[in-house]
Amino acid sequence: METSRVELYALIRRDARVEGASIRELARRYRVSRNTVRQALRSATPPPRKTPVRTAPRLEPFKSAIDGMLRTDLTAPKKQRHTARRVWVRLVEEHDAGDLSYSTVRDYVRNRRPQILAEAGVPVGEVMVPQEHAWGGEAEVDFGEVYVILAGVKTKCHLFTLRLSASGRAVHRVYASQGMEAFLEGHIAAFTELGGIPTRHIRYDNLSSAVSEVLYGTGRRRTENQRWTVFRSHYGFDAFYCRPGIEGAHEKGGVEGEVGRFRRQRLTPMPEVASLDELNQQIIAWDLTDDNRRISGRARTVGQDFAVEREHLAALPDEVFDPGTILTPRVDRSALITVRTARYSVPAHLIGRKVRVSLRASHLVVFDGRKIVATHPRVIAKGGQSVLLDHYLEVLKHKPGALPGATALAAARAAGTFTPAHDAFWAESRKVNGDGAGTRELIEVLLLHRHLPGHAVAAGIEAALQVGAVSADVVALEARRLTAGQPSGGGDVPASGSALAGKVVSLTQRRLADPAAVIAGLPPDARPLPTVTAYDDLLAARRTTTNETTPTDLEEGTA
Missing domain, CATH: 1.10.10 (Arc Repressor Mutant, subunit A)
Incomplete structure (x- = not known):
């Protein structure tokens, strides 16, 4: 290995000091020039090497x-x-x-x-001045674009982020848009999770959800969206608007960096979820986990600093603010309303009337007066629709033939709410009762879902099918037993008649079935068939008595 220049200088200085070797001898011994020996004797630190200046004669x-x-x-x-x-x-x-x-x-x-x-006197770069933030005083808000595999489809979404300036604690949510509904819902979710509101101000760029006009030449004055002004007044905080364009990006650099960090560390690769609600539940867990991280240059974790900052936040108001946009669409003859290019079903009895809709970032709520009559996940696709089978059940009772091809039925099957058990009950009911009556029995079963748990109704259907009792009353009985904690009447039918107490037995099915195909385990029915002979005898006796009565007797009796 070649000796380094520092080691070479040390050897030369040692030999000159110990042996008194001459410059000529040292140059010969270490195969260097005498000028190098003289440099080593003058200083133990080698001089820096000269970097040759490259010339570009063609330039x-x-x-x-x-x-x-x-x-x-x-x-x-x-x-x-x-x-x-x-x-x-x-x-x-x-x-x-x-x-x-x-x-x-x-x-x-x-x-x-x-x-x-x-x-030219133009500064090459802007100098950043380190800032000190008071506990609970400031926060920053921003949206960032993210892509999500949503129900198997690559979908562009928007990441809302609110970051406390002092502790660095951040709250994230993903929404389908960055409109007013998402903007307000993101704030409400952040304030709720943090347990308070910054006391000084929150920094924003000039989002259209908050700012309707930038008043140039007036400093930081803005014309705010009126709904945003009402929201700020309700929660009691001030807004600080950054300078427009790239010049103002550094004024909320904390949240800009937080959006990038979270997107790289938590949303890469693209998350695959069935719904944005599912993704946001995962994000809540990630935010809690991130409390254990340390921001560069800080001695304590984010969670430790946030524990201090939480005590300095302003209290939340008692009344919850409704972040939805209020609309009043009219229900068409298909029991559908149109909201922002998408269609949603409502109960059929509202056809022709106007309803009040609270449109929110991830869902919408439909009111009839003060009563909630429908709730739907918000449809992202233009021209899409969300249809619930429950909204058409009363109509289908009078038009059972419309059920097989109903859009609501197809949607229920796709969503998994109309299960194979429902299909099996429907097929068996039509076989026994006919198409119309059999479909009505199915609709009665579907109506049970309004006041009984879904798993209980499903268990009732299975119990009824096992004994061949295709009746909504039997399903309701079995479902209520399960809800009350009593053993179901379904299951394997015992062989002994004494063990049949509490079990469902369909006499109609037994009568209609072929004797060779009677339900296994039921005892033979040895009872005589019902007869009305005794009533016929009474009628004959009455006719005889009537014939023996004379007109004279009737006149005397009348008199």
Whole structure:
């Protein structure tokens, strides 16, 4: 291994000190020049090596042209200034510099551009001044774009982030849009999770959800959206609006960096979820986990600093603010309302009337007066629809033939709420009762879902099918037994008649079934068939008595 210059100098100085070797001897011994020996004897630290200055003789004729291009950039728009490649292309096309390499031009532009800016008095970069934030005083808000595999489809969504400036504690939510509903819901979720509100102000860029007009030339004055003003007044905080454009990005640099950090660490690769509600539940857990991380330059974790900052936040108001946009669509003849290019079903008895809708970021709520009559997840796709089978059950009782091809039925099957058990009950009911009556029995079973748990109704259907009792009353009985904690009457039918107490037995099914195909385990029915012979005898006796009565008797009796 070659001896380093430091070690070489140490050896030369030691030999001169111990042995008294001459400069000539030391130069011969270590195969260096006598000037190197003299340098080693003067100082134990080797002098820095001289870096040779590279010359570019082919560039010399073109330096003035390059400088001219860079000086024109001083007054040119930011997005129309010369790049190194554009400078090189112009030299080739306008100055016949075909032999000049791009790398030579690039290196020269990199070094020369800051010099030209300095000569013109233009600062090369903006100096950042470190800031100290009071506990509970400030926060920053921003949206960032994210992509999510939503129900198997790659979907562009928006990440709402509110970050406390002092502790760095942040709250994140993903919404389908960055409209007013998402903007307000994000704030409410953040305030609720943090347990309070910043006391000084929250920093924003000029989001259209908050700002309807930027008043240029008036400092930071803005014309705010009126609903946003009401929201701020309700929660009692002030808004600080950053300068428009790239100049104001550093004024809320904390949340800008937080959006990027969370997107890289938590949303990469793209999450695959069935709904945004599912994703946001996962995000809540991630936010809690992130309390254990440390921000660069800080001694304590985010969670430890937040425990201090929480005590300085302002209290939440007692009344919850409704973040939804209020609309009043009319219900059409298909029991559908149209909200922002999407359609949603409501109970059929509301056809022709106007209803009140609270449109929110992830769902909408439909009111009839003060009563909630429908709740739907918000449809993202333009022209999409959300249809619930329950809203059409009363109509289908009078039009059972419309059920097989109903859009609501197809939607219920796709959502998994109309299960194979329902289909099995429907098929068996139509076999026994006919198409119309059998479908009505199914509708009666579906109506049970309004006041009984779904798993109980499903268990009731299975119990009824096992004994061949295709009746909504039997399903209701079995479902209520399960809800009350009593054993179900379904299951395997015992062989002994005494064990049949509490079990469902369908006499109708037994009568209709072929004797050879009677339900296994039921005892033979030895009872005689019902008869009305005794009533016929009474009628005959009455006719005889009537014939023996004379008109004279009737007249006397009348008199």
